[in-house]
Amino acid sequence: MAESKIYYTLDVDTGRPYQVHIGTFLLEAAGAIAREVCGGARAVVVTDSNVGPLYAQPVLKSLQDAGYAASQYTFEAGEASKRADTLIDILEFMAAHELTRSDIVVALGGGVVGDVAGFAAATYMRGCRFIQMPTSLLAMVDSSVGGKTAIDLAAGKNLAGAFWQPSVVIADVGCLATLSSEQFADGCGEVVKHAAIADADLFAELERTPLTLELLMRDLPRVAYLVARNIDIKRAVVVADERETGTRKLLNFGHSIGHAIESCAAYSLGHGTCVALGMGAICRAAAHRGICDADVPERIVALCRAHGLQGSNTFPVDELYAAALHDKKRAGDEIDVVLPHRIGACSIERIPLAEFRSLIEEGLSESEGDAQC
Numbered sequence: 001m002a003e004s005k006i007y008y009t010l011d012v013d014t015g016r017p018y019q020v021h022i023g024t025f026l027l028e029a030a031g032a033i034a035r036e037v038c039g040g041a042r043a044v045v046v047t048d049s050n051v052g053p054l055y056a057q058p059v060l061k062s063l064q065d066a067g068y069a070a071s072q073y074t075f076e077a078g079e080a081s082k083r084a085d086t087l088i089d090i091l092e093f094m095a096a097h098e099l100t101r102s103d104i105v106v107a108l109g110g111g112v113v114g115d116v117a118g119f120a121a122a123t124y125m126r127g128c129r130f131i132q133m134p135t136s137l138l139a140m141v142d143s144s145v146g147g148k149t150a151i152d153l154a155a156g157k158n159l160a161g162a163f164w165q166p167s168v169v170i171a172d173v174g175c176l177a178t179l180s181s182e183q184f185a186d187g188c189g190e191v192v193k194h195a196a197i198a199d200a201d202l203f204a205e206l207e208r209t210p211l212t213l214e215l216l217m218r219d220l221p222r223v224a225y226l227v228a229r230n231i232d233i234k235r236a237v238v239v240a241d242e243r244e245t246g247t248r249k250l251l252n253f254g255h256s257i258g259h260a261i262e263s264c265a266a267y268s269l270g271h272g273t274c275v276a277l278g279m280g281a282i283c284r285a286a287a288h289r290g291i292c293d294a295d296v297p298e299r300i301v302a303l304c305r306a307h308g309l310q311g312s313n314t315f316p317v318d319e320l321y322a323a324a325l326h327d328k329k330r331a332g333d334e335i336d337v338v339l340p341h342r343i344g345a346c347s348i349e350r351i352p353l354a355e356f357r358s359l360i361e362e363g364l365s366e367s368e369g370d371a372q373c
Contacts, residue, residue, distance in 0.1 A: 026172035031066030048077035079267035110136035111143040118149030120166030137187025141230035147337040154328035185308030189272025200344030238296035253338040254279030260323035276304040281363030
């Protein structure tokens with residue numbers, strides 16, 4: 001019996017509206033979707049050395065079948081490629097293949113691919129259409145939606161970039177089957193975050209049945225539903241605050257400390273793992289100050305563990321604090337911090353940098369004897 005098709009469509013009503021398609025057999029539909037939404041004559045598929053061999057051919061064929069002159073640019077997989085030289089190489093490739101503003105860039109891969117390819121699309125001829133085709137859980141539930149594009153600088157993560165909404169997002173959940181258990185677990189850092197900031201019922205569902213690679217293998221429809229639900233949470237926040245001037249900052253829960261850990265670890269730890277560590281630290285500090293109940297950090301840390309997020313911070317407070325000073329959420333001598341009050345409810349507070357350092361110290365000291373996420 002043929003496998004039944006799974007399909008969800010979500011509308012993202014930003015200044016330039018678009019749709020997110022979540023389901024199965026979508027790689028082969030990319031060309032038809034692109035033709036309907038974007039038009040154009042040429043397409044450049046930007047991917048990396050891990051994803052390209054797995055999925056580039058069916059996407060290229062689909063684009064060619066839809067009438068596009070399609071070409072492929074591949075860069076070395078990993079955060080180390082999220083740099084200015086990769087961006088310039090992509091732009092030169094686009095120019096060499098005579099893309100115009102009416103043509104399209106297709107970002108096929110995880111968060112690094114989406115960020116760099118999206119930034120290239122935002123800057124090429126001052127902006128051309130692009131399609132997000134996320135292949136990792138982390139990219140599906142988080143980075144592919146919302147229009148943030150970026151590269152890293154020597155001083156820190158995502159310090160150069162642009163808000164540039166995709167024309168469409170195509171998330172084929174079948175791609176998740178080729179992730180390693182560690183890669184799948186890493187994506188769950190953002191899944192836990194979404195539930196923690198906005199959906200207590202989802203948090204409880206995940207406590208009962210964690211989103212794991214094993215669940216994917218036995219219940220793909222359930223995983224597709226959870227991916228769609230997470231995207232819907234992010235969609236609602238982005239629509240309310242497209243340019244991150246207010247409520248969208250809630251999506252940074254755990255990120256200020258998490259990004260600092262990522263930077264100090266030279267990106268050897270996954271983003272989701274670092275976000276999990278950051279959430280644990282900020283929750284422990286909040287509980288220590290009476291901002292949230294003691295069960296909040298306990299439940300968040302336990303849920304991260306249940307999703308396979310195993311990691312520990314080995315960096316001293318001052319090193320993390322120094323890295324965090326380059327965070328985009330800093331404003332002069334203050335920084336915006338997302339503090340938990342209960343599961344499903346957080347607030348954004350602007351605090352002095354000295355107080356932020358104290359929060360880091362309290363969050364890490366409270367975790368002594370409990371080193372993991």
